[in-house]
Amino acid sequence: MNDGRRHAGPDHHPGPSEADAVSGVLRVAVPVPLRRVFDYLPPAEGPEGQPGVRVRVTFRGRRRTGVILATGAAPEVDSSRLRRAEAVLEEEPLWPTPLFQLLLWAAEYYHHPVGEVLAVALPGTLARGGLPPSPPRLWRLTPEGAEVDPAELARAPRQRALLQALARDPLSEAELRTVAPELQRPLKRLAERGWIASQAGSRVAVSDHEPEAGPPLNPDQEAAVAAIREAEGFQPFLVEGVTGSGKTEVYLEAIQPVLDQGDQVLVLVPEIALTPQLLARFRRRLAPRLAVLHSALAEGERLAGWEAARRGEAQVVIGTRSAVFTPLARPGLVVVDEEHDPSFKQQEGLRYQGRDLAVARARREGIPVVLGSATPSLESLVNVEAGRYRRLRLPRRTGSAGLPEVGLIDLRGKAAEGGLSPPLLQELRETVERGEQALLFLNRRGYAPVLLCPACGWTQQCPHCDRPLTYHQRRWMLLCHLCGHNRAVPPQCPESGCGNPDLQTAGLGVEQVERTLERHLPEVRRVRVDRDTTRRKGALEAKLEEIAAGRAQVVIGTQMVVKGHHFPEVTLVGVLDPDSGLYSPDFRARERLFQQILQVAGRAGRAERPGRVRVQTHHPDHSLFGPLRAHDYPSFAAEELSERRAAGLPPYAPLALVRAEAAEADEARAFLDRAREQGEGLGTAGVRLLGPAPAPVERQQGLYRAQLLITAERRSPLHRALAGLAPRLEAIPDEGVRWSLDVDPGDLF
Ligand SMILES: [Zn+2]
Numbered sequence: 001m002n003d004g005r006r007h008a009g010p011d012h013h014p015g016p017s018e019a020d021a022v023s024g025v026l027r028v029a030v031p032v033p034l035r036r037v038f039d040y041l042p043p044a045e046g047p048e049g050q051p052g053v054r055v056r057v058t059f060r061g062r063r064r065t066g067v068i069l070a071t072g073a074a075p076e077v078d079s080s081r082l083r084r085a086e087a088v089l090e091e092e093p094l095w096p097t098p099l100f101q102l103l104l105w106a107a108e109y110y111h112h113p114v115g116e117v118l119a120v121a122l123p124g125t126l127a128r129g130g131l132p133p134s135p136p137r138l139w140r141l142t143p144e145g146a147e148v149d150p151a152e153l154a155r156a157p158r159q160r161a162l163l164q165a166l167a168r169d170p171l172s173e174a175e176l177r178t179v180a181p182e183l184q185r186p187l188k189r190l191a192e193r194g195w196i197a198s199q200a201g202s203r204v205a206v207s208d209h210e211p212e213a214g215p216p217l218n219p220d221q222e223a224a225v226a227a228i229r230e231a232e233g234f235q236p237f238l239v240e241g242v243t244g245s246g247k248t249e250v251y252l253e254a255i256q257p258v259l260d261q262g263d264q265v266l267v268l269v270p271e272i273a274l275t276p277q278l279l280a281r282f283r284r285r286l287a288p289r290l291a292v293l294h295s296a297l298a299e300g301e302r303l304a305g306w307e308a309a310r311r312g313e314a315q316v317v318i319g320t321r322s323a324v325f326t327p328l329a330r331p332g333l334v335v336v337d338e339e340h341d342p343s344f345k346q347q348e349g350l351r352y353q354g355r356d357l358a359v360a361r362a363r364r365e366g367i368p369v370v371l372g373s374a375t376p377s378l379e380s381l382v383n384v385e386a387g388r389y390r391r392l393r394l395p396r397r398t399g400s401a402g403l404p405e406v407g408l409i410d411l412r413g414k415a416a417e418g419g420l421s422p423p424l425l426q427e428l429r430e431t432v433e434r435g436e437q438a439l440l441f442l443n444r445r446g447y448a449p450v451l452l453c454p455a456c457g458w459t460q461q462c463p464h465c466d467r468p469l470t471y472h473q474r475r476w477m478l479l480c481h482l483c484g485h486n487r488a489v490p491p492q493c494p495e496s497g498c499g500n501p502d503l504q505t506a507g508l509g510v511e512q513v514e515r516t517l518e519r520h521l522p523e524v525r526r527v528r529v530d531r532d533t534t535r536r537k538g539a540l541e542a543k544l545e546e547i548a549a550g551r552a553q554v555v556i557g558t559q560m561v562v563k564g565h566h567f568p569e570v571t572l573v574g575v576l577d578p579d580s581g582l583y584s585p586d587f588r589a590r591e592r593l594f595q596q597i598l599q600v601a602g603r604a605g606r607a608e609r610p611g612r613v614r615v616q617t618h619h620p621d622h623s624l625f626g627p628l629r630a631h632d633y634p635s636f637a638a639e640e641l642s643e644r645r646a647a648g649l650p651p652y653a654p655l656a657l658v659r660a661e662a663a664e665a666d667e668a669r670a671f672l673d674r675a676r677e678q679g680e681g682l683g684t685a686g687v688r689l690l691g692p693a694p695a696p697v698e699r700q701q702g703l704y705r706a707q708l709l710i711t712a713e714r715r716s717p718l719h720r721a722l723a724g725l726a727p728r729l730e731a732i733p734d735e736g737v738r739w740s741l742d743v744d745p746g747d748l749f
Pocket residue numbers: 453454455456457458493494495498499500
């Protein structure tokens with residue numbers, strides 16, 4: 001399928017009898033932005049290498065760490081012109097074969113340089129040629145240490161803290177340092193007393209505490225768990241459960257027997273959902289060795305988790321999208337929670353969809369994969385329709401709470417001054433008076449998206465992104481949410497000849513809602529949860545704690561409050577400004593909006609008390625609201641799908657996007673004009689090229705952005721066209737133009 005590029009995987013490399021150590025060459029994926037591989041002579045000494053091991057080579061005068069794709073290949077040029085590889089870095093491949101094959105497949109599917117794909121899939125240290133760490137020494141309690149009452153150590157608080165931490169789990173020094181940063185002396189003291197001892201080696205053998213039992217399952221949950229447990233080999237499931245239906249219990253019960261069997265489980269969650277509460281729940285219920293992997297980890301931690309997973313010591317690997325690349329010694333099950341969440345799509349570099357790769361990986365590993373959501377992606381629903389995924393429904397909430405009642409507040413002709421309409425304010429007041437909590441949802445940070453001068457029409461634009469700076473009243477600044485550019489709020493209109501001191505805001509942000517609330521219900525205790533108020537480490541946890549303990553009466557939040565958190569006392573949810581999502585140019589906007597509202601609605605009425613949701617809108621007749629009020633995601637999805645089918649959009653028609661960015665609009669445009677010519681020159685039947693056109697966000701961080709859409713009715717012609725196009729794009733002289741190819745883009749911005 002890919003004529004512009006030689007590709008070779010473990011499938012293609014010749015057997016040992018054909019391999020000729022003298023004439024054969026190493027075919028190496030080098031991490032450079034080129035869609036081809038490079039031949040090297042095997043190194044003069046050391047191991048000869050095999051597919052999947054790293055190799056140090058010189059590439060255009062620079063030392064690089066590449067990965068061998070094939071050995072013993074016949075050189076394509078005179079071998080006297082080939083360089084010798086410097087050294088093969090390990091004897092055994094870093095990846096188990098199915099994962100290595102998945103990575104090679106991903107390079108083809110996303111039409112991305114294979115050397116970069118392999119580098120992305122490794123922790124940074126390894127990608128740069130460093131060595132995998134050896135297993136850490138673990139400290140644990142001796143039988144004598146287990147008898148000690150920590151109260152005896154009242155006057156040695158660090159020793160006490162270490163002893164208490166080790167009572168739960170054997171831990172490495174790196175892990176213990178989070179308990180007591182200055183740990184050498186107390187550790188030594190405890191060891192001298194014979195209470196603790198350390199040894200190198202496997203962690204699995206030393207796991208001995210008993211998992212906590214879960215709540216009893218309802219019949220729907222039981223049926224779902226049974227179906228997953230009975231699955232043999234590759235089988236994708238879609239667990240479609242209304243919010244509060246106990247999806248996580250289903251995962252936990254499905255995971256347990258996999259661990260009992262000694263196999264490992266990979267769990268992917270959205271970025272925002274990876275909270276300490278979630279991890280604590282997994283630890284408590286499964287008592288497993290957890291390896292947690294996400295992009296914010298320090299490099300050492302990431303590497304340690306990756307290694308623990310690869311060696312089979314971590315029983316459950318839980319992480320955000322990039323965790324899909326974690327090698328597992330004994331994979332048994334993959335779980336993707338909130339599978340519809342946009343954060344599974346990587347938007348830079350290798351633009352992969354983590355959920356899709358999770359399914360592709362499970363297929364190669366020959367194991368079941370569970371996707372879960374209250375509002376599944378339309379992609380997954382089509383896979384159910386086509387019989388590729390098996391659907392498991394959880395239509396009921398656990399416990400006694402029913403689904404919240406959803407009502408609309410018609411804003412036409414009403415003043416929702418400061419974001420809160422009089423009827424919503426009234427309900428807020430009543431809710432708080434009953435001793436219950438309310439949650440106000442608005443997915444926009446800051447005070448207002450625009451600061452403007454009513455006299456002359458001035459607004460402050462971002463000089464790099466050509467869009468208004470958001471007004472942040474609390475920090476007294478204007479801030480670009482795209483690039484971070486900021487400046488102080490001017491005391492008066494800066495337009496020459498104007499100088500009007502009465503600048504006004506337009507539009508609504510969470511800060512403003514907080515102010516409005518303060519004005520109308522000053523006695524109410526409120527807490528705002530957004531990126532601005534949770535910047536400090538631990539701040540989000542502190543706020544969630546404040547809410548859970550009932551100290552906050554009204555919560556105001558962006559999408560950060562939507563996911564995974566349990567707010568059992570919340571009985572009223574206000575959705576303040578959904579209207580921009582109703583008429584967005586992005587074809588996924590309505591799907592996202594519906595998913596988001598249902599998810600935030602799910603925060604209401606989880607305990608004994610019924611919940612209410614109030615949606616403020618200027619468009620109460622919009623077709624989205626009927627199914628929303630009925631909590632009827634399936635009919636919404638059916639209607640949305642029929643529109644997508646009619647419009648020739650995903651998930652029915654596959655889509656790819658060539659994006660170009662340049663300092664001058666003409667340059668980006670010219671690159672895409674050439675790209676279009678090249679694409680047309682391929683003559684692939686059934687493929688349509690749309691554009692080039694300016695991107696909806698036309699300027700960002702000082703660069704003009706344009707895009708060319710490529711669609712087809714079916715996947716195979718699209719991929720044939722992209723395979724032909726990618727190497728030609730590389731050949732276009734593109735000085736000053738940054739371009740990318742995005743297969744299955746998450747949005748068109
Ligand atoms: Zn002015």
